[in-house]
Amino acid sequence: MKTIILPGYSAHNRDWAEEIARELSNAEVHVWAHWVSGENFDPAAELAAIQARIGERKFNLLAKSVGCRIAARIVTMRPEKIGKLILCGIPTTKSEAVEDFSAALALIPAEKVLVVQNRADPYASFDEVAGMLREIQPAIRILERQRHDHRYPYALDFKSFLGD
Numbered sequence: 001m002k003t004i005i006l007p008g009y010s011a012h013n014r015d016w017a018e019e020i021a022r023e024l025s026n027a028e029v030h031v032w033a034h035w036v037s038g039e040n041f042d043p044a045a046e047l048a049a050i051q052a053r054i055g056e057r058k059f060n061l062l063a064k065s066v067g068c069r070i071a072a073r074i075v076t077m078r079p080e081k082i083g084k085l086i087l088c089g090i091p092t093t094k095s096e097a098v099e100d101f102s103a104a105l106a107l108i109p110a111e112k113v114l115v116v117q118n119r120a121d122p123y124a125s126f127d128e129v130a131g132m133l134r135e136i137q138p139a140i141r142i143l144e145r146q147r148h149d150h151r152y153p154y155a156l157d158f159k160s161f162l163g164d
Contacts, residue, residue: 003024062086075107082112
């Protein structure tokens with residue numbers, strides 16, 4: 001099954017996504033339009049582009065940072081098409097994020113979801129994210145990694161979860 005990688009907002013996340021894609025057997029990176037155009041990030045346009053790319057096939061999603069929010073919206077739109085969902089570097093625990101994740105995680109079995117969060121991610125710590133997710137869906141597997149940054153070089157964790 002194909003894995004679609006939804007990177008973080010900044011263009012440097014493309015390198016991360018391409019590196020992870022090389023480690024997986026059947027993955028492709030979604031390139032955000034604002035990386036190419038230089039214009040503002042447009043979530044609605046990105047959702048439409050991803051939907052067109054996916055079509056009717058079943059797929060996995062691996063998302064980092066803002067990609068997690070887009071992934072949550074994709075899940076709410078097409079839950080039957082999701083094989084597995086990996087979220088890493090969830091960037092916030094604000095109320096709008098809680099709404100996005102609550103809606104999405106109600107539609108997908110907990111065993112199909114893996115969250116990886118760095119202990120001291122500057123955008124949201126492991127404790128913050130774990131607290132939010134445990135209120136939404138306590139059965140979700142959440143891995144804590146000891147990094148103090150927003151980098152997620154955990155290809156082995158991703159491969160293992162995907163059965164790749």
